[in-house]
Amino acid sequence: MSTLANSKMSVQLQSKESTANEQMETSNSNVETSGIVYDTKDLNLWYSETHALKDINLSIHEKEVTAIIGPSGCGKSTYIKTLNRMVELVPGVQTTGTISYKNKNILDKSFKVEDLRTQVGMVFQKPNPFPKSIYENIVYGPKIHGIRNKKVLDEIVETSLRGAYIWDEVKDRLNENAYGLSGGQQQRLCIARALAVQPDVILMDEPTSALDPKSTLKIEELVQELKKDYSIIIVTHNMQQAARISDRTAFFLNGEVVEYDETDTIFTNPSDSRTEDYISGRFG
Amino acid sequence: MYALILCWVQMLEGVTGEMQKNSEVRHGESLNVSEMIAQNKNKKSISNLVEKLIPTFLFLLALITVLTTLGILYTLLSQAIEFFKQVPIWEFFTGTVLKPLSQNPEFGILPLISGTLISTFIAMLVAGPIGLMSAVYLSEYASDNVRRVLKPMLEILAGIPTIVYGFFAFTFVTPLIREIWPDVGATNILSPGLVMGVMIIPMIASLSEDAMTSVPNAMREGSLAMGATKLETTFKVVIPAAFSGIIASFVLGISRAIGETMIVTIASGSSKNFTFDITQSMQTMTAYIVEVSGGEAPAGSTIYYSLYAVALTLFVFTLIMNLLARYVSRKFREEY
Amino acid sequence: MIKQMDASQLRSRMNRRVRANTVWKTIFLLATLFGLFVLAILIIRVVSQGASWIDMDFLTGRLSTDAERAGIMGALLGTVWVMFVVIPVTLIIGVGTAIYLELYAKKGKFQSFIETNISNLAGVPSIVYGLLGLTVFVRLADLGNVVLAGGLTLALLVLPILIVSAQEAIRAVPAHLSEASYGMGATKWQTIRRVVLPAALPSILTGSILALSRAIGETAPLTVLGIPALLIPFPEGLFDTFTALPMQIYYWTLDSSLVAEYANLAAATIIVLLVLLFVLNSVAIFIRNKFQQRY
Incomplete structure (x- = not known):
């Protein structure tokens, strides 16, 4: 068992090194190259007959904000949901290729999705708090992972809510139903809920698409703060948002990665004409 | 059992929680949740086991419904076969004489079938038109407020136990009919038939209404915009479009009437004459089963087995009706 | 024109x-x-x-052939005892089956076979369930016509109603709630137990109360089981013989042609039965309105 894991790991390490090298060679990076948290290799994904993701190769960097943009149906949501295997909730999904997360292939069936999703938090398109109190929402994750101590839980609640910059707004009504909060507050609560299990990565699937501009701005500021401690991957429909908050941007089209580079490069000097067309609003 | 397992899991979780508490004190100030979670993972083997066993356990629960069906089929078939060893199947289905208790017993089911069909027919004469008209009113004419009041009240009618309808038929409707029509017997098939009809009204009304409300509004508007009245729209557009749904509701109503027991048992008596005279007492298949099983027929006797032969016939009747209703309404769903 | x-x-x-x-x-x-x-x-x-x-003597009295002294305590207790069997049995099997069909079963032939079977069972006349109970519980399992046999028979009878309503309740829980739970690393069963079931619980309770009230009013299967309305001692356990409210109504109605007052006793018992059903249904409506979740 352990030897197997080791050999696998060494293979993964090699592949990681090679991609890192490629990365260095292909992009004239002036951003300091940090560690790579997710390394996607030749990922293909089918929904029954539909080929939704085609030969995806992407390396996602630690403690950065990676934005994924593209028109509807381009596979960007599918991709982010593959990163924590939520995509498997759809029956009939098949994948080939590998996604290495901390040097382990998460698409391997022996990789426990529960472990993966504990280390990789997710924030959804529509705020989806549980119909419970604010407190219960936050402690949901810790509790299912066996943390029962009341003092610890209290502490987690405060830390998480502070981390999501919503503590001051809700500290006096922790026992009230989360549905009493505004949409923007609900979304920040959902972020706090994801923080409660101290993940390494936070996946955000169009987290502001259901929010008003003011709440959107708050979430964007929050994302900037969070990237100090977390690697963040955000799918967005809104190109300005990607330009504002991300360090790197991947442009998806028809299930393929057209271009992946530093955000500045993508938005000022894209190398693919399709990226330019999309960014300048010619389609999508 | 399920509750037991829940308690069990909770207890186990409680125990790990206690262990948690002890290790916690040492942690002190800085809180490392992910480390704590990683530690707990090792203790999770029991909940992993639960996770694996639950689907199997639930699958077994789901099988109970299948077992019920098998139980019904086995019960009816095995005992009915015993009956047909003693009474030829041909005689049973064509016999017009039913004398189970006589010295020379005869087992012809036709009197029971005629009783069943006649009471069902009377019930549908009441429930069909009235149920359909109620459905038209609720779906096409009533305002939202009126509907919100009337529908739950109609549902009360459906929630009244059949024994209460039986009492009502026997002690109120029959005497009332006999005031007007003295030829009617103290027990007769007419009164329970009528009361059964009232009982079935809400069923037909609500199923037909569902069928009518699912007719797209665009179809109605098309007709109304031509200057048609609501009445014309209802009869020329809505009812034809919802026709199979309405038919399905009638078929289910018939099935319900065939299987109804207490009203006919109480109000129609136990005469086993093969007749079509609705003023007379007639026995239905269901009422026969009540009479014979309540009379403590000795197990193993022909009359005891006859119960199952009758019940099997009843079962087949209602099964055909239910399958027919499903077939008709599925066709209807394909239309739009 | x-x-x-x-x-x-x-x-x-x-x-x-x-x-x-x-x-x-x-x-x-x-x-x-x-x-x-x-x-x-x-x-x-x-x-x-x-x-x-209806007065206290009637509600708390024992059965008697003398109409003036007859009471329905035995029948009331019998109905309550039977419910002690019906409620847990239907809830466990019904909710378990609904969870299996909605959340575990792969959509396919087997799942649609079970669902078709359930809807067919819902259309089987109640008297046929009586024969099933008579053959399997009373005779084969040799329980006799006791509370347990009656309760199990009625439980099987109302099971399809409960399964269908529990399925609807589970289906009504929005997918984004369970997604949130899965996204936190919860397992399937954790998600079901902590998110799906609590959210579906009010509707499940409403459905089960309605199924229960159907069982309370059901008479035909009990007549087949040979449930008596004689002067029997009050039931004190699952293995005691019993009578129930609808049986009491049935026998008094039948015998009203012999003793006219029995019709009044039957009517009085009907009032008790209807009040009981009314209370149950009010509770169901109350639960539905009070705990209905906004998502």
């Missing part, structure tokens, strides 16, 4: 059509009210006949 038609002819025709519409609207309304009218008569009749017979 349609050129091929005379204007006055058209107008009189129009009037006739509009009048027909109004007349039929009234007829449709009357048809709808007809059922309620009968319901009103039924209730007035039962109350006027039975209300004066």
Whole structure:
């Protein structure tokens, strides 16, 4: 068992090194190259007959904000949901290729999705708090992972809510139903809920698409703060948002990665004409 | 059992929680949740086991419904076969004489079938038109407020136990009919038939209404915009479009009437004459089963087995009706 | 105007059509009210006949052939005891089956086979369940006509109703709630137990109360099981013989041609039964309104 894991790991390490090298060679990076948290290799994904993701190769960097943009149906949501295997909730999904997360292939069936999703938090398109109190929402994750101590839980609640910059707004009504909060507050609560299990990565699937501009701005500021401690991957429909908050941007089209580079490069000097067309609003 | 397992899991979780508490004190100030979670993972083997066993356990629960069906089929078939060893199947289905208790017993089911069909027919004469008209009113004419009041009240009618309808038929409707029509017997098939009809009204009304409300509004508007009245729209557009749904509701109503027991048992008596005279007492298949099983027929006797032969016939009747209703309404769903 | 038609002819025709519409609207309304009218008569009749017979002695008294002294305590206790069997059995099997069908079973032939089977079971006449109970529980398992046999028979009878309503309740829990739970690393069962079931619980309870009230009023299967209405001791456990409210009504109604007062006793018992059902249904509606979640 352990030897197997080791050999696998060494293979993964090699592949990681090679991609890192490629990365260095292909992009004239002036951003300091940090560690790579997710390394996607030749990922293909089918929904029954539909080929939704085609030969995806992407390396996602630690403690950065990676934005994924593209028109509807381009596979960007599918991709982010593959990163924590939520995509498997759809029956009939098949994948080939590998996604290495901390040097382990998460698409391997022996990789426990529960472990993966504990280390990789997710924030959804529509705020989806549980119909419970604010407190219960936050402690949901810790509790299912066996943390029962009341003092610890209290502490987690405060830390998480502070981390999501919503503590001051809700500290006096922790026992009230989360549905009493505004949409923007609900979304920040959902972020706090994801923080409660101290993940390494936070996946955000169009987290502001259901929010008003003011709440959107708050979430964007929050994302900037969070990237100090977390690697963040955000799918967005809104190109300005990607330009504002991300360090790197991947442009998806028809299930393929057209271009992946530093955000500045993508938005000022894209190398693919399709990226330019999309960014300048010619389609999508 | 399920509750037991829940308690069990909770207890186990409680125990790990206690262990948690002890290790916690040492942690002190800085809180490392992910480390704590990683530690707990090792203790999770029991909940992993639960996770694996639950689907199997639930699958077994789901099988109970299948077992019920098998139980019904086995019960009816095995005992009915015993009956047909003693009474030829041909005689049973064509016999017009039913004398189970006589010295020379005869087992012809036709009197029971005629009783069943006649009471069902009377019930549908009441429930069909009235149920359909109620459905038209609720779906096409009533305002939202009126509907919100009337529908739950109609549902009360459906929630009244059949024994209460039986009492009502026997002690109120029959005497009332006999005031007007003295030829009617103290027990007769007419009164329970009528009361059964009232009982079935809400069923037909609500199923037909569902069928009518699912007719797209665009179809109605098309007709109304031509200057048609609501009445014309209802009869020329809505009812034809919802026709199979309405038919399905009638078929289910018939099935319900065939299987109804207490009203006919109480109000129609136990005469086993093969007749079509609705003023007379007639026995239905269901009422026969009540009479014979309540009379403590000795197990193993022909009359005891006859119960199952009758019940099997009843079962087949209602099964055909239910399958027919499903077939008709599925066709209807394909239309739009 | 349609050129091929005379204007006055058209107008009189129009009037006739509009009048027909109004007349039929009234007829449709009357048809709808007809059922309620009968319901009103039924209730007035039962109350006027039975209300004066209800007092503490009637509710707490033992069965007696003397109409003046007869009480329904035995039947009430019998009904309660039977419910002690029906409630847990239907809840466990019903909710378990619904969870399996909605959340675990792969959509396919087997799942649709079980669902078709359940909807067929819902259409089987209750008296057939009586024969099943008689053959399997009373005779084969040799329980006799005791509380347990009656309760299991009624439980199987109302099980399809509960399964279908629990399935609807589970289906109504929005997917984004369970997604949130899975996204936190919860397992399937954790998600079901902590998110799906709590959210579906009010509707499940409502459905189970409605199934229960169906079981309380059911008579036919009990007659087949041979449940007596004799002077039997009060049931004290699952293996005691019993009688139930609907059985009491049945026997008193049958014998009312012998002793006229029995009809009044039957009416009084009907009032008790209807009040019981009314209370149960009110609780169901209360739960539905009170705990309905906004998502």
